[in-house]
Amino acid sequence: MTKQLYERPIIRKLETGMPGKFGMRTEYPPTTQIDGIPVKKITEKYGSPVFILSEDTIRTTFKRAQRAFSTRYPKVQFAWSYKTNYLDAVCRIYHQEGSWAEVVSGFEYDKALHNGVDGKRIIFNGPGKSEEDLKKAIDNDSLIHIDHLDELYLLIGIAGNSSRKPRVAIRVNMDTGIYPQWDRFGFNYENGQAWDAINKIVGSGKLELTGLHTHIGTFILTPNAYAVAATKLADLAAEISNKFNFRIKYIDLGGGFASRNTLKGSYLPGPDVNPTFDDYAEAISSALLNSRLDSSDLPLLILETGRALIDDAGYLAGSVIANKRLSNGKKSLILDLGVNLLFTSFWYDHKITPAQPFSLYREDTVLYGPLCMNIDVVRDNISFPQLNTGDGVVVHSVGAYNMTQWMQFITLRPKIILIDVKGNMHVIRDNETLNTVIGSENLPEHLKTN
Amino acid sequence: MSLIKIQTNIAISDSGFLFNPATGESFSVNPIGLEIIRLMREGKNETEICAAVNETYDADPAIVERDLHDFIHMLRQHQLLDNNGGQNN
Numbered sequence: 001m002t003k004q005l006y007e008r009p010i011i012r013k014l015e016t017g018m019p020g021k022f023g024m025r026t027e028y029p030p031t032t033q034i035d036g037i038p039v040k041k042i043t044e045k046y047g048s049p050v051f052i053l054s055e056d057t058i059r060t061t062f063k064r065a066q067r068a069f070s071t072r073y074p075k076v077q078f079a080w081s082y083k084t085n086y087l088d089a090v091c092r093i094y095h096q097e098g099s100w101a102e103v104v105s106g107f108e109y110d111k112a113l114h115n116g117v118d119g120k121r122i123i124f125n126g127p128g129k130s131e132e133d134l135k136k137a138i139d140n141d142s143l144i145h146i147d148h149l150d151e152l153y154l155l156i157g158i159a160g161n162s163s164r165k166p167r168v169a170i171r172v173n174m175d176t177g178i179y180p181q182w183d184r185f186g187f188n189y190e191n192g193q194a195w196d197a198i199n200k201i202v203g204s205g206k207l208e209l210t211g212l213h214t215h216i217g218t219f220i221l222t223p224n225a226y227a228v229a230a231t232k233l234a235d236l237a238a239e240i241s242n243k244f245n246f247r248i249k250y251i252d253l254g255g256g257f258a259s260r261n262t263l264k265g266s267y268l269p270g271p272d273v274n275p276t277f278d279d280y281a282e283a284i285s286s287a288l289l290n291s292r293l294d295s296s297d298l299p300l301l302i303l304e305t306g307r308a309l310i311d312d313a314g315y316l317a318g319s320v321i322a323n324k325r326l327s328n329g330k331k332s333l334i335l336d337l338g339v340n341l342l343f344t345s346f347w348y349d350h351k352i353t354p355a356q357p358f359s360l361y362r363e364d365t366v367l368y369g370p371l372c373m374n375i376d377v378v379r380d381n382i383s384f385p386q387l388n389t390g391d392g393v394v395v396h397s398v399g400a401y402n403m404t405q406w407m408q409f410i411t412l413r414p415k416i417i418l419i420d421v422k423g424n425m426h427v428i429r430d431n432e433t434l435n436t437v438i439g440s441e442n443l444p445e446h447l448k449t450n
Numbered sequence: 451m452s453l454i455k456i457q458t459n460i461a462i463s464d465s466g467f468l469f470n471p472a473t474g475e476s477f478s479v480n481p482i483g484l485e486i487i488r489l490m491r492e493g494k495n496e497t498e499i500c501a502a503v504n505e506t507y508d509a510d511p512a513i514v515e516r517d518l519h520d521f522i523h524m525l526r527q528h529q530l531l532d533n534n535g536g537q538n539n
């Protein structure tokens with residue numbers, strides 16, 4: 001007689017018909033493949049954990065965003081936010097799709113040049129540009145977004161000795177109804193700082209005021225906040241045109257569109273409630289078209305969208321190290337991926353699915369990472385089926401910020417794989433080894449002998 | 451060997467639903483969980499239950515023992531075990 005397939009015994013308390021604390025929808029099918037490639041095959045070949053990026057999803061998402069805006073406003077330009085994911089392969093996909101580069105440090109600036117971006121198409125944001133950074137940006141005729149008055153004076157000083165008139169914009173912060181207001185960057189709209197900076201720029205005669213920039217925050221769930229921001233920048237542009245008789249060339253509304261992730265504490269899943277590109281595009285375009293701007297000569301609309309473009313294209317595949325019952329009876333799983341790789345688990349309740357078929361029975365589970373640290377919690381409560389040691393899991397929508405904010409902490413960072421549009425796999429960043437870490441260390445002579 | 455006793459007033463259906471009239475709570479168990487509860491009702495001890503499961507299912511005996519331990523823990527957590535039962539395992 002052949003024996004039956006074994007499954008661990010489970011008992012689950014029934015919560016009579018009420019949606020759970022985390023909403024109704026916790027049932028997902030397993031993620032056995034990504035872009036047609038079995039997850040098991042990927043982890044067997046490249047190890048576990050491993051980051052996986054889908055070139056197809058990157059390109060189709062970009063095209064969707066581009067279409068949402070270009071069908072509503074005549075001149076639209078995306079600039080890829082390097083900090084969101086600055087792997088060369090990723091940046092080059094966006095540049096091939098027509099994106100400029102948006103950078104916030106000398107390092108990111110050099111990376112954009114290294115990726116072949118024309119200096120004229122690099123937007124240089126951020127509060128921390130050095131004198132050397134600014135000189136390089138001026139030489140390359142990049143778009144310099146001024147963050148504070150000290151930077152403005154520094155620029156005027158450098159420009160005095162330069163043959164080229166730097167093209168600049170100011171970053172404006174403002175009340176759009178979004179809390180918290182990001183007022184630490186740029187010049188305030190409401191209290192007149194922005195006008196003060198504009199007067200100084202124009203008055204200096206040394207800088208060319210090309211654009212107006214704002215970045216109102218991140219993961220903004222109300223498209224109307226962008227309508228408010230667009231209207232305020234359009235008002236500024238119209239006033240500049242009245243007062244100084246020249247036209248602002250572009251309005252840059254920064255990033256901040258929500259991806260499909262679910263924010264921690266959100267009752268409903270992100271894909272059900274987060275605005276779409278069309279929602280944002282509608283709010284922004286109608287605000288600009290109905291503003292005081294001259295409709296016969298509208299400025300270019302620049303968008304520095306980061307997470308909403310790449311989040312869904314990224315996956316993190318890993319496996320179960322152990323099952324563990326906590327002292328209060330709650331079930332937990334220890335995974336081989338933790339907050340060292342998944343920085344965004346501090347913000348999101350990531351969608352996490354088993355990588356192989358599973359049975360119906362589920363239990364509220366805590367998902368821990370492998371670090372010997374209390375903060376290493378990947379999901380603090382997820383209704384999850386029974387998995388055993390070695391079973392695979394897939395974390396979804398991890399394309400933004402994780403591959404730049406990850407930490408070399410306790411363990412080494414894994415490989416990153418790109419699946420191209422033909423279904424071929426490429427290692428676009430190799431895993432770290434002991435040598436990656438000790439290679440840049442130096443041992444003083446007196447410590448070399450034991 | 452320790453005996454695990456499910457409280458006698460717990461109603462158990464063939465489809466794997468448990469009802470505790472004392473608290474009004476309902477539970478569901480998977481087929482193997484149901485089988486184990488039946489074996490407990492028949493007065494089988496842990497060793498006997500493990501042996502019975504290994505007889506019917508294709509599984510590593512060590513894993514069966516571990517899972518049974520976990521299952522008993524959960525039954526106790528949900529206060530489905532007789533207070534005197536299973537305390538000395």
Ligand SMILES: Cc1ncc(COP(=O)(O)O)c(C=O)c1O
Binds near residue numbers: 081215254
């Ligand atoms: C100036 C600027 N632009 C763009 C972005 C990208 O934002 P997001 O990923 O929210 O779209 C950021 C992110 O912090 C930013 O600071």
